[in-house]
Amino acid sequence: MISRQKLDETARLAALSFEDDQLDRIGREMAAILSLVDEIPVLDEADDAMFQAVGTQRDDAVRPSYERDEILQNAADTQDGFFTCQNGKARL
Amino acid sequence: MMSIKSIHQGLIARDFSCAELVLRYQNAITRDNPRLRAFITVTDDEAVAAAARIDKRLAAGETIGMLAGVPMTLKDNISTRGIRTTCGSRMLADYIPIYDATVWQRLQTAGGILMGKSNMDEFAMGSTGETSWFGATKHPQDADRVPGGSSGGTACAVAAGLAVYGLGSDTGGSIRQPAAFCGVVGLKPTYGAVSRYGLVAHASSLDQIGPIAATAADVAMVYDVIADRDPCDATSDTATRVSAVSHLNDSLSGLRIGVVSTGSEWVEPIVLASLERAAQVYQSLGATLVPVELPLLKHAIPAYHVIAGAEVASNLARYDGIRYGYRSDQGDSRQERIVNTRTEGFGQVVKRRILFGTYVLQQAQYERYYKRAIAFRRQTTQMFADAFERCDVLLMPTTSTVAFRSPAAQYADQDDLFFADTFTASVNLAGLPAVSVPCGSDLAGLPVGMQLVGKRFAEPTILNAAHQFEQATASVFVRQGVSV
Numbered sequence: 001m002i003s004r005q006k007l008d009e010t011a012r013l014a015a016l017s018f019e020d021d022q023l024d025r026i027g028r029e030m031a032a033i034l035s036l037v038d039e040i041p042v043l044d045e046a047d048d049a050m051f052q053a054v055g056t057q058r059d060d061a062v063r064p065s066y067e068r069d070e071i072l073q074n075a076a077d078t079q080d081g082f083f084t085c086q087n088g089k090a091r092l
Numbered sequence: 093m094m095s096i097k098s099i100h101q102g103l104i105a106r107d108f109s110c111a112e113l114v115l116r117y118q119n120a121i122t123r124d125n126p127r128l129r130a131f132i133t134v135t136d137d138e139a140v141a142a143a144a145r146i147d148k149r150l151a152a153g154e155t156i157g158m159l160a161g162v163p164m165t166l167k168d169n170i171s172t173r174g175i176r177t178t179c180g181s182r183m184l185a186d187y188i189p190i191y192d193a194t195v196w197q198r199l200q201t202a203g204g205i206l207m208g209k210s211n212m213d214e215f216a217m218g219s220t221g222e223t224s225w226f227g228a229t230k231h232p233q234d235a236d237r238v239p240g241g242s243s244g245g246t247a248c249a250v251a252a253g254l255a256v257y258g259l260g261s262d263t264g265g266s267i268r269q270p271a272a273f274c275g276v277v278g279l280k281p282t283y284g285a286v287s288r289y290g291l292v293a294h295a296s297s298l299d300q301i302g303p304i305a306a307t308a309a310d311v312a313m314v315y316d317v318i319a320d321r322d323p324c325d326a327t328s329d330t331a332t333r334v335s336a337v338s339h340l341n342d343s344l345s346g347l348r349i350g351v352v353s354t355g356s357e358w359v360e361p362i363v364l365a366s367l368e369r370a371a372q373v374y375q376s377l378g379a380t381l382v383p384v385e386l387p388l389l390k391h392a393i394p395a396y397h398v399i400a401g402a403e404v405a406s407n408l409a410r411y412d413g414i415r416y417g418y419r420s421d422q423g424d425s426r427q428e429r430i431v432n433t434r435t436e437g438f439g440q441v442v443k444r445r446i447l448f449g450t451y452v453l454q455q456a457q458y459e460r461y462y463k464r465a466i467a468f469r470r471q472t473t474q475m476f477a478d479a480f481e482r483c484d485v486l487l488m489p490t491t492s493t494v495a496f497r498s499p500a501a502q503y504a505d506q507d508d509l510f511f512a513d514t515f516t517a518s519v520n521l522a523g524l525p526a527v528s529v530p531c532g533s534d535l536a537g538l539p540v541g542m543q544l545v546g547k548r549f550a551e552p553t554i555l556n557a558a559h560q561f562e563q564a565t566a567s568v569f570v571r572q573g574v575s576v
């Protein structure tokens with residue numbers, strides 16, 4: 001069981017908002033999955049080895065990058081060649 | 093349904109031009125896509141221009157490669173410069189990448205003809221093909237069934253003859269499961285074999301791009317082109333990739349196939365019977381059958397959800413509506429604007445997984461859940477390594493059932509759907525290659541898939557085993573599609 005206070009705090013950290021009944025339902029689903037996680041038998045606590053076996057690094061060299069206009073083209077709003085945080089409102 | 097080889101031969105023999113070929117596929121897409129919703133975006137102009145380039149090369153007497161002029165599709169989480177890449181989400185509904193994914197660069201160089209961007213579960217989260225902002229993809233044979241997911245659009249497009257092959261991405265089964273449901277072949281390569289550069293991230297330590305096609309031989313041809321080291325992907329493995337095509341006719345004599353019996357109690361009788369027949373086929377081809385247990389399998393899904401959820405929470409934190417993507421116009425403060433952007437821009441499944449991942453990453457839960465899942469992942473990797481001491485290839489179900497009934501949301505809170513990815517997600521945890529191959533069908537004709545799992549970088553072995561099975565059972569699973 002995850003407390004309502006904990007769920008609210010988690011939603012705030014995730015920058016998401018939920019209806020009350022929706023959050024209660026998701027909390028129950030999460031608790032059900034986590035009870036199954038508690039049943040996982042663990043033999044050792046060593047770290048994940050997945051990334052140790054792989055890895056390709058680029059040369060440490062300057063390469064051409066993108067034009068400012070290209071970078072900005074997907075933004076909902078821009079001003080003077082910058083992203084804006086709030087369109088139509090005073091900057092914070 | 094045309095194979096890559098038959099198209100290649102047809103083009104070089106000038107039986108048809110690339111422009112004619114592309115027009116056939118465009119007509120098929122125009123006819124069937126409104127019903128199937130396999131594509132989110134159809135790239136008619138790009139396809140016509142690319143076909144003209146191939147025809148020009150042919151007219152000039154140039155030699156062309158096997159994939160040159162072959163109509164294909166990309167899952168809509170693979171970045172395409174100048175072509176919108178939506179991830180099946182409202183959040184990226186208008187997002188146009190300014191660079192190409194490495195896999196698309198490689199396929200363009202090989203002469204691939206992009207017919208469109210295929211539909212998918214939102215941000216590749218889901219196993220039904222129904223959670224796309226752009227509408228649910230339908231099963232190509234039965235409108236009351238789902239095509240599977242999350243690469244449901246790619247699998248559907250290939251099965252319906254709207255593309256010869258396509259790329260999907262697989263985090264817990266998202267290539268193999270829709271391939272099994274739609275009756276096509278889908279390969280999840282070894283983690284690190286294929287560059288993820290330009291793949292919009294879901295769970296970075298599990299994600300892998302791979303091909304879906306009608307046959308193992310076609311999948312092998314595409315794999316050979318996309319599998320390589322990439323300095324743009326820090327997790328790209330430095331190992332040398334062996335050509336899968338060059339091993340397609342190796343003898344199976346002496347190959348040890350581990351027949352996995354664990355979990356059979358979760359599997360429908362038709363799937364079990366199909367796998368049993370497949371094992372017999374392999375025996376008749378000279379392979380040795382070895383019984384194998386994978387005792388940790390039943391814990392794979394809870395561990396997968398913790399690891400994938402944690403990575404989802406981290407990866408999707410970038411969607412704040414500022415630099416790209418959907419932005420809400422509601423809210424008085426910057427933080428309110430961000431919360432509203434994310435709450436309106438993401439669908440329910442995505443939000444649920446972000447919340448779950450955010451929860452398990454908090455300090456108080458980290459030791460209890462996240463570290464436990466990571467430790468389990470090591471044990472899973474060891475479990476497969478132990479199994480491969482006794483065999484070369486593992487044979488097990490891809491899915492425990494045929495395609496779910498639509499809408500599958502009715503099962504959302506039930507164990508059936510939750511555990512449905514057990515056989516596929518466990519393979520992602522261990523970073524191994526696996527291919528799903530059609531091996532039968534139920535009385536209604538719905539396809540059944542089997543999964544062949546190999547050691548790291550054993551794609552040539554599992555694709556050859558898949559190819560040999562197709563050859564031995566030829567014409568049993570032939571499907572209808574576009575013909576020229």
